[in-house]
Amino acid sequence: MRVTKSFALASAGLLLATSFAFAQSTEIRVGAPLEPPMLDPTAGAAEAIDVVVYQNVFEGLTRIDQTGAVQPGLASAWTVSEDGLTYRFTLNDGVTFHDGTAFDAEDVKFTFERILAEDSVNAQKALYEAISAVTVIDPLTVEFTLSRPDGLFLFNIGRGDAVIVAPESAANNATDPIGTGPFAFVQWDRGSRVILEQYGPYWGEKPALTKATYVFIGDTATMTNALLAGDVDGTYNFAAEALPVFDGNPQFKVLVGSTEGETILSTNNAKSPFDKLEVRQAMAHAINRQEIIDGATYGYGVPIGSHFAPHHPYYIDLTNTYPYDLDKARELLTEAGYPDGFSATLKLPPVNYARVSGQIIASEFAKVGIKLELVNMEWAQWLEDVFANKDFDLTIISHVEPFDIGIYANPDYYFGYNNPEVQALNETLNATTDEAKRKELAQEMQTIIAKDAVNGFLFELAQTGVWNAKLEGMWQNAPVEGVVLRNVHWVE
């Protein structure tokens, strides 16, 4: 009797194992370092939200692909008027939300009116402020009227911040997200994971995966073990210092790609002594960029000389504006009236690249007499002290928004840079739709910002994904925040 029973158990186990092996071919478990605070990408700035839901659960009128180009999304086609002020979108037919309700032009109108409402909590509301009216022509046609031309309009409406939501469900999207995407939200075990399942009636091409689980693992050593043990099938951005564990391991592939994260030594331009150009130039000369890149990103970061992504077509290389030169740095400090240097604080948010870069920069600056006191902060405190109250000398932070050079035209922004020339250029740039002209303007802005040494320009963060070698279709680059599962599939 006992023998029979254990035999039955064993065969049941075998059955389970077999079905598991089959199941693996359409399921994925993605390791993510941060758990999202909630799941509505139109109501929060956290990257962790987009990682789970962008293009998986929610879709926008347009869709950003992994090269950063704009592709049709819920809108199959569009026309733009001569003056660049009117966009008419033709919407896909037969699209439904995950709760079964139909998608039409009214949902588009609702979505954008919600973003632009007085009490809107959208993190990027400013990006959509050029929209003066959204008009429903018929259920499958919608027209946007802009108050000024906006060269980035089609890109911006493809971001996670502008995904289309339904009036019936929008209020609950934070905990129960209902979108039109290929995957529907199933459950969220707080502190542990979010489960998505393929949405059967999806309007577009069906993804290969039937189920996706995002597993939240904050610690690098734990993530390493989870990957090695096969508890997760991959992670989109793994700590560079531990990458050698997977390099050369045939069971894994390491995908190194670009991000939109310009990592800078943010300098309080409104505060003495940083209001002096010579001081900022001296600091720029004292920065050994390659050492910081090697130390903080293990060589994966890409050097930048201004606030612009190196893979963008408008980029110009300004990394040699103020080359590493300690004598020149000392000279400039003397000119500025600080022959013996000065003391300042460097406030560091709780991210590894900032903490490590901070220590290296402190060591580098000490060589020219600038003594930095490192102050480690938690996010909430950093956001309040540095970002909101501008109570800081220096900080290190990665600005991950795509095409965010416009922040240098805002004199109220936390680093306090006030240059009317840049402000005028930015206004012209925003209103220009001609590609060649835009490129010229953007490069002019990059050059002025580099010459003014507004901030210490360090490097563009890389995205270093580690995935099971049998997985294909993951995004290598991160032109927008998100881990898009649409094309991910297993190969044998």
Next chain:
Amino acid sequence: MNWRSLLKHPGLVIGLSATALFALLALLSLVWTPYPIADISIARRFATPGPEHWLGTDQLGRDMLSLIMSGTLTSFTVGAMAVLIGAGIGVPLGLAAAIYDGPVEWVVLRFSDLAFAFPAVVIAILIATLVGPGASNAVIAIGIFNVPVFAQVARGGALAISTLDFVAAARLAGLSKPMIALRHLLPNIASLIIVQGTIQLSLGILAEAGLSYIGLGTQPPATSLGLMLRDAQSLFLIHPWLSLAPGLAIVVIVIALNIAGDGLRDALDPRLRNRGLANVAG
């Protein structure tokens, strides 16, 4: 007691000399380390132990020996300060509980029960939330954790002694209770306090390592053995030495202190051997 009798306790000699060696290395780091610990050089990182860097270099190219010397100083300082806080508050409390029975004793005992029930980590998290993480906060957290330990040791020792004839004689001679505690009880429980201090020092070093490891203790660019472990954690599979070196240093220091504590106990007062000090060591 003289030096000759000390030598009869080999544990004490070994423990004390190992502790002294680390303490000397730690103190030396105040004036000299092979390389400055803030001296970062990415070009020479992950060097293996060799003639130039006896213990190799870490992920920022800092000299491991210098870091361990400096980290040991932090660990000893935090542990010792916490012992001072614990003994400074705990011993008077314990003595007060022993000489004034009734409400005073009740309050002290309940307070120490309460403080015992709070793990040092919880206190450290509370302090870190209120005023931010740092070595001085670790001192306070571990110090608070030490208070009831010393209070109980002092009370237990004082109670055992207060029944002896010379205390009764002092009382008959008209000495006030505080004076008896100061003149007769305190000197006689001093050895107990010293032994307990040694044990709490080793526990404090462990606690500091733990707090720094979870990010609530020492903050960079200062260093401590726990912080070195934290930094090396994600590199363990690639550069295990970076974790092993500070880890082994903690192990050796704690073992040395414990052996020294045991030896001291035997050397100072053989009768304590059976009194189960370990029970109050937490």
